[in-house]
Amino acid sequence: MSFSIRKATESDIPALSRVCLLTADAGSSAEGLHDYPELPGLIFAVPYVKLPTTWAFVLIDDSTDAVIGYIVGSKDTREFERYAAEHWWPPLAEKYPPSLAVKPNDEKYMKLLQKMFTAPNENIAFATAHLHINILPGYQRQGLGQRMIDTAVEFLKGENIQGNGVWLGMDPRNDQAKKFYDRIGFKPIEGVPNNNMGLKFN
Numbered sequence: 001m002s003f004s005i006r007k008a009t010e011s012d013i014p015a016l017s018r019v020c021l022l023t024a025d026a027g028s029s030a031e032g033l034h035d036y037p038e039l040p041g042l043i044f045a046v047p048y049v050k051l052p053t054t055w056a057f058v059l060i061d062d063s064t065d066a067v068i069g070y071i072v073g074s075k076d077t078r079e080f081e082r083y084a085a086e087h088w089w090p091p092l093a094e095k096y097p098p099s100l101a102v103k104p105n106d107e108k109y110m111k112l113l114q115k116m117f118t119a120p121n122e123n124i125a126f127a128t129a130h131l132h133i134n135i136l137p138g139y140q141r142q143g144l145g146q147r148m149i150d151t152a153v154e155f156l157k158g159e160n161i162q163g164n165g166v167w168l169g170m171d172p173r174n175d176q177a178k179k180f181y182d183r184i185g186f187k188p189i190e191g192v193p194n195n196n197m198g199l200k201f202n
Helices: 010-021 039-044 077-095 104-114 121-126 144-157 175-183
Strands: 003-007 054-061 066-074 129-135 165-169 196-200
Touching: 003 144, 010 039, 010 054, 010 066, 010 129, 039 104, 054 144, 066 077, 066 144, 077 104, 077 121, 121 165, 121 196, 129 144, 144 165
Parallel strands: 129 165
Antiparallel strands: 003 054, 054 066, 066 129, 165 196
């Protein structure tokens, strides 16, 4: 099988949203957990092809031309948070009030839209850039995650990132993801829970 990586565009939004949903339950599908399946993607994937300071790449199965994964992020997390708080989260919070929710996971995401978390100061001190990465379960453990991380790092090296690194926060239930990040050189960030991990470019 052959795979390729390219920059994401807004035309990839449906695919990004789908991959996000199919990996949103600690790396497994969250399809059955949502009446509003678009919610995970609206928080963790779609903004990264819509908002300032962001970047995004998609992983393609060349045999079908389908998007099977993505790696996305922001070069300046605080500016991303500031802009999203003003322009991105408020209309979504209005569209998805928690009163609409029947399923607990929908309620969780809807409440998050009302009051979005921000990165710990320790993460920002480590580096201003952050990322999210997801690959469909059927394509995991084939070295594709490493290829996507390498692509993102090479891109970010040319962006003068303060801190010369990148960090991520992961679902603490996802043991396989933790093992992957450990293996490729991510380290826990001092002063925050160990599901926050960072990688220095050097």
